[in-house]
Amino acid sequence: MSPKDFLPTNISRQKVISAARLALQSSLAAALTFSAMEALSLPEKFIGILGAIFVMQPSVGNTFGQATSRVLATLVGSGVGVACLFALPDGYGTAAALGISVFVMNAIAGLRPDWAYGVIAAVALALRSGDEPLQVVQDRAIAIALGAAIGVLIAMTIWPDRAKNRAQRHLAAALRAAGDSLDNAIKGLSGAGQEASDARSRYNSNIETARGEAEGIRFGNRQQMEEKVSRTERLYNSVLILNRIAEDTTEAASARDGLDEHVRTVQVCGHEIAHGLADGDFDQQARLDEIRSALASARKLVSYEADDAELHVYSSALIFGLNEVAESLSGLIEAMQPKEKPAPKAQAQSA
DSSP, rough: OGGGGGGOOOHHHHHHHHHHHHHHHHHHHHHHHHHHHHHHHHOHHHHHHHHHHOOOOHHHHHHHHOOOOOOHHHHHHHHHHHHHHHHHHSSTSSSHHHHHHHHHHHHHHHGGGGGEEEEHHHHHHHHHOSSOOOOOOOOHHHHHHHHHHHHHHHHHHHSSHHHHHHHHHHHHHHHHHHHHHHHHHHHHHTTTTOOOOOHHHHHHHHHHHHHHHHTTOSOOOHHHHHHHHHHHHHHHHHHHHHHHHHHHHHHHHHHHHHTTHHHHHHEEEEEHHHHHHTTTTOOOOOHHHHHHHHHHHHHHHHHHTTTTTHHHHHHHHHHHHHHHHHHHHHHHHHHOOOOOOOOOHHHHHHO
16 A cells, blocks of 8 residues: 555645644644643643643634533533432442443433533543542533633634635635536536546535534624525536536437537636636626526527427436526625625714
8 A cells, every 4th residue: 555545645735724723723722721720730731731622623713612612511511420420429430320421421412412522521520539529520620611711712813714714715616616517517518528526526625614614603794604605505516417417428419519609608607607706706797697698599499399309308408407507606696795784874874
């Protein structure tokens, strides 16, 4: 086996920057948490440092969300542990008591996966050795809360990257990949399609990251970003329709032959719209109008009395797929338009 079987080979510059940022922030968070706990003579340094490291995420918003979840999970786990303590006061250090704590906490985590970390607090109580249980809860809760707070502080002040900005960058990359996929799919209708695996891989990795970062937005319009992601997904799904038609190369090529000029318009304009939106050029209405005009002409060419019924099916499917592309682009253009902030009431009244 070669090193390529174990190491990623298509690492982008942006991934390297993100990895470097996360590494720097995590190391600083760990060091600062240790120093703070040492200065305050706090126990449970190991738990506090782990708390600081594991809350760190590529963006400020997701780090804040992870920190909040960790603190809440610790409180829930502590509550479970204390409840089990009072239920089994004489044998709480036994394997049975440990099993009950883990069972209850993981059942909760099945409903709220972000609370899985709370099992640490529950197990800590089950395995305590001589310490007062409430003191154990207090010490670990303070350590985790301090570590989480320091992690958020580091994420906000040292080389910060907002979830909104990360979502926008990855959405732009996914849009470019979707545009390239559209270009490849239409070329595939004539049997001349290029290898689409690269565009597909770029789309899948970037749209997944964009979706995750959109969910982590805490200081911005999360709904607007999620709408952009959804519209981009619809565009790519419409491309998959064309890929399915292109699987039967002979019929797809015959269907395209009679509509070649109009299909070519969709190919060129659709690709330009996707890349233009990714680059911040939101004035794409003229290109969209070209696509709609081409589709209107293409529909007139598809005769319902065609002698070749199978060819008619493929032609109709092709028109449907191209129309889905057009509708997806229309919704995407609308979603990508900058939203104007409402004017202050005083200005609105004076106007």
